Amino acid sequence: MKNKIMQILIKKSPMIAVFGLLSFVLSRILVIGSDIISEAVDKVLEGNIINIKYLMMSTFGLIIVSFLVAYLRTIAREFYSINVQYECRDLAVKSIQGANCSKINGGYGAVINRLTSDVNDLNTLLSEILPDVISYIITIATVGISIFNIEWRIFIGIAVIFPVVVPINNFIARKINTLAKSRRGRYDELSEIVSDNIDGVEICRTYGLENILDERVNIKAAEILHNEYSRNAYQALAQFITSILKWTPSVVCSVIALNLVIADIITVGQLMAFIILFGKLSSPLSELPFRIIDAREMFVSVERINKIINVEQEAGGSYTSDKPQENSRVIDCRDITFSYDDGKEVLKDVDFTANTGEKIAIVGGSGCGKTTFFKILCGFEQPGSGEYDLLGHNFKDWNIHDARKLISFVPQNVFLFPDTIAENIAYGSNEENSEYRMNKVIAACRKAGIHDKIMSLPQGYETVIGERGATLSGGEKQRLAIARAIYKDAPIMLMDEPTSALDEDTEKIISTTLAEDVKDRTTIIIAHRLSTVKNVDMIYVMDKGTIVESGNHETLMAKCGVYTALYNSVYTNGGYNADI
Amino acid sequence: MQTFKIFVRTLKVMKKQLFIYLTAIIMMTVMSSLFEVANSAFTKQVIDCSQEKNINVTVIKLLVTALLGIFAAILASVFMLIYNNKAKWAALELKKQVVSKALKLPMQYYDEHHSGEMLAMSVYDTDIASEIYSSRLRRVLAPIVSVLVFTISMFIINPIMAVIMLTLNILLFLINTFIANPVKTAGRRLSYSNARMTERLSNMIAGIEISKMYDNCNMGLKRYQSASKQYVAAQKEKMKWIALSEAINKGFELLCALMFVVVGVILVQKKLATVGEISGIYTMYATLSFRFLQLGKNYPELMNCIVYAEKIFKFLEYKEEDISEELNNDSVAKNTENAIEVKNVAFIYKNGSGIKDKKSYEFPNNKLIALTGKSGCGKSTLVKLILGYYPLQNGQIYVLGRNIDNWGYHNVRNNIAYIPQEPYLFEVSIMENIRYGRYNASDEEVVNAAKLANAHDFIMKCCNGYDTIIGKHGNNLSGGERQRIAIARAILKDTPVIIMDEATSALDNESERLVQEAIGNISSNKTVIMIAHRQTTINRAEIVVRM
Missing domain, CATH: 3.40.50.300 (P-loop containing nucleotide triphosphate hydrolases)
Structure with a gap:
């Protein structure tokens, strides 16, 4: 797996290098400042009069420089972070766009999560943690060297104590991190329960479950609280240890320095400089392990974004064509097999053909592979073996976008964008002429039998549909999906149980208009009610992933096979009305 | 006033535990400030001693200061534990109330509100509101308390020095408050454009099959990219203000050091202070100015949480489904046709x-x-x-x-x-x-x-x-x-x-x-x-x- 994020990080690295350089300048200013103080103190103690004007001028210069440097340093850091984030998002989204659907199927929520929260983590990593680590290291190095310059013996004191302090800090940081992780998991569980309760509010209401559901929450909350209490205890202990550890080096080193002053090895001014510098050293030193652990943690997000960027892309060739010829074979499938990753065989030796203008139905029990077959026709899944030819050319050789232009697809689960009805119908169309576009939308809706309903809404076609089309009934959503397919006006129409939520009268009207709409359009429909497929040219009967029978209604009934059994099982259950 | 009411309402969730909670916050802060004071007293004693060049007298003093410091650190940890426990308890109490409420609203409410909205309320909004318990309130109270402790100790060490440093700090605080506003506005714009970006992304992904079949001109992708660019613009806007505020803080840090040296030198020359006193104040001063800045930063954050708390209490006050029955009612059904x-x-x-x-x-x-x-x-x-x-x-x-x-x-x-x-x-x-x-x-x-x-x-x-x-x-x-x-x-x-x-x-x-x-x-x-x-x-x- 190529690490594209690393490439971006490196490509943009000059900006972070500028940040590092400016950090060095800032820590040098700090050292110079402490030298000035040290000199001044010594002079005062020797009884000399200090030139206050000179002192003020020099420090004032330092202030101006550090103001500018600090400003530029932040800009460099943020520029780095913002640019890297942008490029990561861009790559990730492009990769999702072209991804092989089956590779992210079922994980949409996770993908959205990754792109939003993981890119956010990337932001924290690049604009807080990484710069902190860099400037901490630079500060430690610069300040450490100048302490060494004051007197190597104090430096030895630091060098001896910190190797003891840092690992302990490191240990505590890790421990707290693990505890935090298990806590996060429990909060997720609580959220799941809460979401479950809210989604089931109707059942809750009719079965009087308020107290029972509250209790589910209470039990999980008590569990979390228990966990929090022990975490708090640990944290309090850690707090104590860290504050003492932070103090110890300063106590020890001060005592060492004190002895050096008494022995006349360093001056009081130098002692002052040491104390000032040491103050700047102690927090980077104790924070650094925490920051490094944070960084490591954030790199998990980087890995996850990388996974998205590297998700398998749809393959495709370059062949293209825009219209099937009259009386030609539009779809030709030979011996198609397909199994999911878990090895479950869904399709086996499927032979299927469709000619220009044919109306075809696929019927069969649930789970027999009908929907999977449609996914193969749309190129969302690739057959394990067998050939699939579209307009006489192997699907693999097709430019996948051009191949899809030929197909209008109405999926089983209708998806509507949270946008206006008109936008949903004309989704993806590049029609510029807005009047023509609108007329086409209305025509499609009339054919799908939804125009009157839309007009009855206060804002008509401009009505914004809620998330997942919440304000429409199931049947209305299905009709919008059909209208979208009609709008696209492609030579092939695939419909997966498009009318299951409609009453039978509406369904009949729609199927008649669809049949008469475009004579040379090839329509393949996965049928839910056998009554609706009586009039199609060809019926394929699927059972356990394979086509067991084909023919029109009369021939199939005459065979007394699977189709007849399916038909009769419905019939013996009371049957449909005789007039359907 | 409105804000204050919400704030009081938030604290009332704790009922009788509130007293323990508040005491724990104050004691924890006092103790950790005392620890810092001990730290600076130690520095002062070291410097004083270095001038006298006689270690024997100070050795006991140094030992006592160190022990006092450790003692304060232990107490600070104990109060921190009590405080954290109460805070977590209160946070879950609030969450339980919201979740329970979410099941008792009139059915119409569920028609008009997306379930995600209620979920966001019970999970996300309560989390932010209960940050008041777990950190925000303390972060506002603690600097006030510790600034008090430090100011008193600085006054004890050297009043003139204390007044000067305090004035500088107040100035810095005011400048920071002034910058806080544009940063907040930029932050709001950022979060708005982030929400838009997420929305576009979720459309793109949730409808991926439809997009692949219908979207000839990559409209979904283009829409996301334009949202992404808007986000970058918002980020850059915020960056300018952050950079300015960091630069001012760095500049001030040095300005204070300058004032410190200049004033210190003058005071020592005029025998109004010893070098030890000045270094003691300096050690304390670093912590003090940090706390002061925190106050400027934490107050807006507390206010931000209050906004969420307001949202929650509004929700908690929403009229529940009317399940009252007629008085003298019996629950028995009548036998009818x-x-x-x-x-x-x-x-x-x-x-x-x-x-x-x-x-x-x-x-x-x-x-x-x-x-x-x-x-x-x-x-x-x-x-x-x-x-x-x-x-x-x-x-x-x-x-x-x-x-x-x-x-x-x-x-x-x-x-x-x-x-x-x-x-x-x-x-x-x-x-x-x-x-x-x-x-x-x-x-x-x-x-x-x-x-x-x-x-x-x-x-x-x-x-x-x-x-x-x-x-x-x-x-x-x-x-x-x-x-x-x-x-x-x-x-x-x-x-x-x-x-x-x-x-x-x-x-x-x-x-x-x-x-x-x-x-x-x-x-x-x-x-x-x-x-x-x-x-x-x-x-x-x-x-x-x-x-």
Whole structure:
């Protein structure tokens, strides 16, 4: 797996290098400042009069420089972070766009999560943690060297104590991190329960479950609280240890320095400089392990974004064509097999053909592979073996976008964008002429039998549909999906149980208009009610992933096979009305 | 004033624990400040001693200071523990209140609000609001308390120095508060454009199959990219202000050091202070200015949390569903000819749809009744009215001879078992899901109900039988299986009336047969009302009510 994020990080690295350089300048200013103080103190103690004007001028210069440097340093850091984030998002989204659907199927929520929260983590990593680590290291190095310059013996004191302090800090940081992780998991569980309760509010209401559901929450909350209490205890202990550890080096080193002053090895001014510098050293030193652990943690997000960027892309060739010829074979499938990753065989030796203008139905029990077959026709899944030819050319050789232009697809689960009805119908169309576009939308809706309903809404076609089309009934959503397919006006129409939520009268009207709409359009429909497929040219009967029978209604009934059994099982259950 | 009220309301959640909580905050802060004071006293003693060049006198002083420091650190940790425990407790208490509330609102609320909104309220909003307990309040209180402690100690060491440093700090604080506003505005813009970006992304991903089939010109991608660019612009806007504020803080840090040296030198020259005193103040001063800055930063953050708290308390005060019943009411049903009678009922939703003309229907006792009508004619609405989801706009409904308005929704619902079109199953075991019908039912009763519902056989085939945990929205079960579990739940409730909204989604023929058979099993001695979408169902009914 190529690490594209690393490439971006490196490509943009000059900006972070500028940040590092400016950090060095800032820590040098700090050292110079402490030298000035040290000199001044010594002079005062020797009884000399200090030139206050000179002192003020020099420090004032330092202030101006550090103001500018600090400003530029932040800009460099943020520029780095913002640019890297942008490029990561861009790559990730492009990769999702072209991804092989089956590779992210079922994980949409996770993908959205990754792109939003993981890119956010990337932001924290690049604009807080990484710069902190860099400037901490630079500060430690610069300040450490100048302490060494004051007197190597104090430096030895630091060098001896910190190797003891840092690992302990490191240990505590890790421990707290693990505890935090298990806590996060429990909060997720609580959220799941809460979401479950809210989604089931109707059942809750009719079965009087308020107290029972509250209790589910209470039990999980008590569990979390228990966990929090022990975490708090640990944290309090850690707090104590860290504050003492932070103090110890300063106590020890001060005592060492004190002895050096008494022995006349360093001056009081130098002692002052040491104390000032040491103050700047102690927090980077104790924070650094925490920051490094944070960084490591954030790199998990980087890995996850990388996974998205590297998700398998749809393959495709370059062949293209825009219209099937009259009386030609539009779809030709030979011996198609397909199994999911878990090895479950869904399709086996499927032979299927469709000619220009044919109306075809696929019927069969649930789970027999009908929907999977449609996914193969749309190129969302690739057959394990067998050939699939579209307009006489192997699907693999097709430019996948051009191949899809030929197909209008109405999926089983209708998806509507949270946008206006008109936008949903004309989704993806590049029609510029807005009047023509609108007329086409209305025509499609009339054919799908939804125009009157839309007009009855206060804002008509401009009505914004809620998330997942919440304000429409199931049947209305299905009709919008059909209208979208009609709008696209492609030579092939695939419909997966498009009318299951409609009453039978509406369904009949729609199927008649669809049949008469475009004579040379090839329509393949996965049928839910056998009554609706009586009039199609060809019926394929699927059972356990394979086509067991084909023919029109009369021939199939005459065979007394699977189709007849399916038909009769419905019939013996009371049957449909005789007039359907 | 409004803000203050919300703040008080937030604290009231803790009830009697509030006193302990506040005490813990103050003591924790005092103790950790004392620790810092001990730290600087130690520095002062070191410097003083270095000038006297006599270590023996100070050794005991140094030891005492160090021990005092350790003692303060221990106490600070103990109070921190108490404080954190109370804070977590309060946070969960608040969350429990919100979650519980989310189940008790009028049904109309759920029509008008996306479930995600309530989820966001119970998870995200309460989390932010309860940051008040776990950090925000302390972060505002702590700097105030510790600034007090430090100021007092600095005054004790050297008053002149203390006044000068304090003045500088107040100046810095004011500048920071001044910058805080543009940063906040930029932050708001950032979060707005982030939300837009997420929205575009989720559209793109949730509709990926549709996008691939219909989106010829990569519109979804382009829309996301433009949102992404807007986000970058917002980030850069915020960057400018952050850079400015960091630069000012760095500059001031040095300015203070300059003032410190200059003033220190003058004071020492005039014998108004010792070098030790000055270094002591300097050590303390670094912490003091840090705390001061925190105050400037933390106050807006507390206010931000208060906004969320306000949202939550508004939600908590939302009127709950009216489940009151008439006084002197008895819960007994009357024996009447009709299980349910609907008289002159019309009902219009806010969006204009519903049952437009006044309708009356009778549903006789102990019959299998099919309720039919064109899609959109109000079948589901009628059932919802019978269940008391919405207050009637006109007409009356009688359930088992009692007017539902007087009888109270509780009694009505106790006498009806309702199976919605897509019955919801909770993410608990199958056993629990069925038991939700009647919570005190024994395992045996649950199994019997499942058998009657034709569910027992497939449940036994599940990997853990009745203990199998149902996945999110029942996705490890087929539509027919979910339906049968819901029927078992309704059977267990054992009510005189069962209302079932027939599934329109595809059940294969075998499942459909099993579901029909299950309904046959329960329809003796009960009134079963089926909202029928299929002719088969209509044909099987004893009575057909057309809407």
